[in-house]
Structure formats: structure tokens, C-alpha cells
Amino acid sequence: MELVGNIKNYVWGKKGSESAVAELAKSNCQDFVINENEYYAEMWMGAHASGPSSVKSTGEDLQSYFSRYDKEIIGGHDTLPFLFKVLSVRQALSIQVHPNKAEAAKLHAERPDIYKDPNHKPEMAIALTPFKAMCGFRPYNEILSFCRKLPPLMELLGKNNAESLSQGLQGLKVCFQDLMTADEQSLKTCIKEIYENYTDVLKAADIYNIFQQINRDFPGDVGILCLFFLNVLRLQPGEAIFLSANEIHAYLQGDCIECMACSDNVIRAGLTPKYKDVETLLKNLNYEAAPASQKSFQPIISDSNYKLFSPNIPDFAVAQITIPKDQDKYSLKNEKFGSILLVLEGERTLKAGNLPEIKLHKGSVVFIPGNCGERVEFSTVGDGSNFVGYFSMYNSFLEKC
Numbered sequence: 001m002e003l004v005g006n007i008k009n010y011v012w013g014k015k016g017s018e019s020a021v022a023e024l025a026k027s028n029c030q031d032f033v034i035n036e037n038e039y040y041a042e043m044w045m046g047a048h049a050s051g052p053s054s055v056k057s058t059g060e061d062l063q064s065y066f067s068r069y070d071k072e073i074i075g076g077h078d079t080l081p082f083l084f085k086v087l088s089v090r091q092a093l094s095i096q097v098h099p100n101k102a103e104a105a106k107l108h109a110e111r112p113d114i115y116k117d118p119n120h121k122p123e124m125a126i127a128l129t130p131f132k133a134m135c136g137f138r139p140y141n142e143i144l145s146f147c148r149k150l151p152p153l154m155e156l157l158g159k160n161n162a163e164s165l166s167q168g169l170q171g172l173k174v175c176f177q178d179l180m181t182a183d184e185q186s187l188k189t190c191i192k193e194i195y196e197n198y199t200d201v202l203k204a205a206d207i208y209n210i211f212q213q214i215n216r217d218f219p220g221d222v223g224i225l226c227l228f229f230l231n232v233l234r235l236q237p238g239e240a241i242f243l244s245a246n247e248i249h250a251y252l253q254g255d256c257i258e259c260m261a262c263s264d265n266v267i268r269a270g271l272t273p274k275y276k277d278v279e280t281l282l283k284n285l286n287y288e289a290a291p292a293s294q295k296s297f298q299p300i301i302s303d304s305n306y307k308l309f310s311p312n313i314p315d316f317a318v319a320q321i322t323i324p325k326d327q328d329k330y331s332l333k334n335e336k337f338g339s340i341l342l343v344l345e346g347e348r349t350l351k352a353g354n355l356p357e358i359k360l361h362k363g364s365v366v367f368i369p370g371n372c373g374e375r376v377e378f379s380t381v382g383d384g385s386n387f388v389g390y391f392s393m394y395n396s397f398l399e400k401c
């Protein structure tokens, strides 16, 4: 069943046809017209109430379709346990964490106006274009070394606090809390002094351009100084990061696909015009530090056609499918809980069990029912071309382990 994704025009998104979201939406649906003055930030593929996809042939929203249909198409669930997205990031997204299941339920019960969703939201991003993000704390000594090279930062945190970073987690906790609760004027002064007098340190750490970009978009924001606390990752297309509960992160720039537990639960603390809940963030945060090199998330299965990114949670997994031009056929096992396929490039026909064939092209978004048969088969159309697509699905791989 072909779907049309739900487009979100948040202002941090890329503009007009520079946005991968807009390009895919246009390829998906001939009627979609790209407005070059509009921001296209996200495309949601799934049944989440805040932005359900619709069935292409009828326009019905996916959740209402699930509600009146045999639940076996999603393995007996009431809805899909995951939400699949494409993101096109022009401006940094908020410094954030996602609470674990128990915290999410508690926050929702206490403050449903802010925390609209009771579910946890582990998430995974796979780069479509070169993609930058902040993710997890830098090793403690790396942060301390920034403090020593940047006297304005040392002054903001206090010398004793900053030096306590050499003692690890407790020192980091104190310093990061001081940073996140510093008053506006001190932050502004610190950022200004670093920007005016310490460009050599920024350049040596390869964060000068990012510092400039964030400072332009969010002048004086505490998130700028987070660059010295958090790893800055540069993912190449096809590379992934996984963000488990309470792992601090902020996407900075680029296009990616993202898969997450079906939830919208975010605790924000900087780089956003939205509500900031610094206290809750600091309380929940995972303060473990690790080098950037440990942040890349590797597929557990990887061959020339199939790469499976399978985090250690049941809610979702993502598989990348690549079929080269000269390969006429490719098939894989159908997922019993249903899956969503997004096509990034190439054309193929798709046959799932005894359902009618679908012609796939760039931008196709297809829901494949869990009960339609054992195999999903791809066949070449015409002269063939390289084919790349991503499947999002329930992480039934965990059950097999």
C-alpha cells in the first residue's frame, strides 16, 4: 500500500528544493509543489497522531486505516511501534534528551501540557548527506583541556570546578550544571570573548564554522558552549548514530533518515525557541563520557545488499537495501509486524506475497503488511538502475537472539 508522508515545515528545516524532504515529497506525489520560500524540515512516515501518513489511493490517514482493518497486518498491535522520518536540517535543533519509559510516563502524568507523550523515544539517525551532530559527552580530559585553553570558559565555570573534571563524572556533573544554569549575561560575555580572541582554539578543534553558524542562528545561547562539552560527529552518507534514553544530543546540519519509538517526548535545554526544562534535563542526563569514535552505530548484519541497524530495544530496527544495476532480482523475508519502505533512488517492482505488484521509484513510501506472505521481492524494470531504499520495522531480530 503506497503512502504519502506527513510534511513538517519547522523553521530549522532546509529551504525549498535544497531540502531532501521536499525533493522526496515531490518525487512521491506529482501534485506536490515545492515553494522555494518554505522550510521543509521533516517527513513523517507512520501513524503517530501528531502527523500520520495517508494512504495514497484514498487519502485516509494511516491510523484510521489500521483501526478498521485486521490487526494482523501489524502483527496484532494497535498501531506501529515505530515512527520513521526524513529530516533536512539547516539550523541546529535543540540540545535535548529523551526520557526512558518510566520517566516519560511520569513526566506525561505530571505535565501533560509539555510532555504530550507517555512513551520513551530512543532514536537512530542515518545520514543521507554529510551530517553533523553533537552527541554524548566528550572524554572528561578533552573538556578540561578546552577549559584550560579558553580562559573565559574557565572563568564561567570557576577554576576549581573546571579542574575537578580530571576526577571524571562528578566533576562533569558540577561543571555542566553550572554551564546550563549560568545567567544570560555571563554566557553572552563568555561566547563573545571566545569568538573574538580564541578563534585559533576553535579552528584547531575543527569547530570554528559550527561555532559561527550556531552563534549566528542563536546568538548568546548556552548551546554554543555545549560544543566544548559534547562530541561533534560528522557522519558520511550511510553512517548511523543511536541515541538511547537520556543521551544528550543536538542535530546541527544535513539530511538524514530517522527512526524512533512512536513518541514525541523531548526534554529541551538550549538552541530552541520552545520551552526549556533545564532542571529535568540535568536530573535525567547520562553523564558518561566517551570519545566521538565510539558514537558511530554499526550494522549487525552487513552484506552487499543488506545492512541491518538493530539497536538493543524492541521498538524498531532499520535495514538499508542496495540493489546494483545488474542484479535483476532480490528478495528478503517479510516482517510479521509490518514495515515501511522508503525509496531513495532507482526503480524496481515490488511484490509482497499475493498482493498486486507496486512500481517503486525515488520517493515511494510503501507500507508492507505483516501477514501478506513470507517474502518481499524486488525485480528490475527496463534497463535497471542502482536501487537504494530503507525499511523501518519492529525489531523482531531481538526475538531471534
Ligand SMILES: [Zn+2]
Pocket: 096, 097, 098, 123, 243, 249
Ligand atoms: Zn532527539
